[in-house]
Amino acid sequence: MAVVPITRNEDEGGGMYHEMIMNLGSKCIWIPGPVIIGAGPSGLAVAACLKERGVPFLILEKESCVGSLWKLKTYDRLQLHLPKKFCELPYMPFPPEFPEYPTKEQFISYLEAYAKHFSIKPKFRQVVGSASYDSSLGFWRVKSNECEYMCRWLIVATGENAEPVLPDIPGISDFKGRVLHGSKYRDGAEFKGNKVLVVGCGNSGMEISLDLCNNCARVSLVVRDKLHILPREIFGTSTFGLSMWLMKWFPLKYVDKFLLLCSRMTLGDTKRNGIKRPEIGPIEQKNSTGKTPVLDIGAFAKIKSGQIKVVSGIRRFTTYGAEFADGHVEEFDSVVLATGYRSNVTSWLKEDNFFNQKDGYPKNPFPNNWKGRNGLYGVGFTKRGLLGASFDAKRVAEDISRRWNSETKHLRIKA
Template identity: 60%
Template sequence: MDCLREIEGKQAHDPIFIEKMSKLSLPSSLPRCVYFPGSLIVGAGPSGLAAAACLKDKGVPSVVLERSNCIASLWQLKTYDRLHLHLPKQFCELPLMGFPTHFLTYPTKQQFVDYLESYARRFDIRPRFDETVSRAEYDSTIGFWRVTSVGLKGKKTEYVCRWLVVATGENAEAVVPEIEGMREFGGDIRHTSLYKSGEEFRGKRVLVVGCGNSGMEVCLDLCNHNAKPSLVVRDTVHVLPREMLGRSTFGLSMWLLKWLPMRLVDRLLLIVSWLMIGDTTRFGLDRPRLGPLQLKNLSGKTPVLDVGTLAKIKSGDIKVRPSIKRLKRHAVEFVNGKTENFDAIIFATGYKSNVPSWLKERKMFSEKDGYPRRPFPNGWKGECGLYAVGFTKRGLLGTSMDALRIAEDIQRCWKQESKHHYFWHQSSSP
């Protein structure tokens, strides 16, 4: 579509130009073209909301496109009922608005959703729902981004904007590994994004694949509903108490890092952890060679903060199993040669970015994993008005840092371009 090919960048803030663009009509066979003078944000999760709020605080308009029918769709539609934030609420606040004081230290899923909805209302963020971005590409001819979205009935809309903020995040698509015999298994196989409660698995033998925070918590939930869970541990993992010495483990770590090097803090955390929960190796949970903070810093792999699962493993209520070799009819063969019968398999194998599937840009984002190529804290800004929020592998704390930086940078550009247009407009006047 060439409706804007002849437009010069200096017209971007011209009121007459904007009015003409809003009235632009195109043949029905072509996408509807919408010019937006500010920032376009893809994704209405916590990252997108944070970016929109910070931009609004700086006086920069934005529009948010969301493929689902609600904000924070991952939290509302794809998380299990017993989920709580794994970190204390003070480390999970979005910019410019804290949590209500009456919320739990570790807010529930519903409390966090309520917080996000209140956040959107406070900053008057009104995403355009049911719009899936299928393509975004920078048009160097006019100096703008062209973003194509597809609505519920397949109707396409092309947005033309100066700044594009990618806020689809690290958890856009569920990851389900391909295992030999999956079609043969015959039982229930699902990802944790489709798991709500252990109630429907009461009395059943369930194999949970993945020993991160989600896998551990799903196992605990299954135990609490009288299911018979087993946990596949395919790799080494750091399991730490959620709280140490009367403080949250995360908060204690952040405080210690102000005074001590990371390697020493890791040693202290592991010593206290060993005193509190013992040697996890005895239960099939081998620790990595790198300490938990060093590992997180280098690879983004988060340590497990135990909320009661380890006690169930120690008591034998949760069985630890090695990697899967293949699936059979209602059975699983493990790499150690043993075979066990199971009624269901739940993959707690995480999520991945989907940015390469729609963003036609290869300098900022890696095609391999869909993350910014530049490591934290420098991955938030690309070229030609492209930004990323929520790809730091540092949770909501990293999201807030990104959103604040992005808003400040776009505000600076916004002011410069507005000033340039003002002087151009004045000099062009008779």
């Protein structure tokens, strides 16, 4: 086997590295530090943490930009659901002039500035087809559409929202109107005057319904399951921030009771408007199932006024509308599937010890969800948003840094 080392002087991928072209019939590149899959917030966070510790790395990103989910697959009116202090990536706060809840465009500009500040330069348009651990060599082999990379450590940072969930509802292929996933929805102006059915009542479904309503569409919102709706702020303070502070002093069940009391005082009894609450409280539900409560920014007022109509689960689609679980049938011009996203890790990562094959999440729950075997790590799979991703990034970088410094020191002594 002929091996030709090539030294690159430019700081490509965020750290200086050496390449080896192996004569195996295809290009094979050796990366001495970790390979990071994904240049979204999780990938950028762990890259910055590695950069601060002097560990070289390479980021592979399938799209042509950082933060591609935010830039390419979100609606225009999107804002961060939590205050900016809970959404900062490590070592760099948001600009002080940004509002408490930054907009989509502001968050994208923050990610781009973050990458520039830490000189993080991903390799774009690198679609990873497979990644597997070669036990005979002791390295990971990562195959993209261009070449193969070999590395000691592999960091999966593709996150919880890698691909859209498209539900298989009976008759949906026969519906003659427009059907699009929330990842394709941009602005309600193009639906003016339309009768629109929104499927999915999480934060995205609620906000898309509000946007449609504000653009003079006639909106029906499918609410199939029980859910918690909370005001985004209580007494002028972030509901999320307040709950985190209360959790330091009181048991979870009492904090949940307080949040539900405040919600009833602010929003009223949601059951009267067709939205039943789960038996367990919002924080307990989040911790046990990962399901996030809706933080209301105005959609529920539209529901109470009748401008957004709550409908039951769909039994089947018809040619021009839908039949619902309660038996009634309505016609619609368009359907927006606000049915969320899922992890796609198991479609390309060839291992079954760390990630669950069923849902693509680490098998171990938070906070022990970040490290697997053979130098495999995960960042951004906590079901705790950007705060959880930052927590993961720091722990992963610290662990790899210790190993990197130990191996580098050993090589220097040996030399």
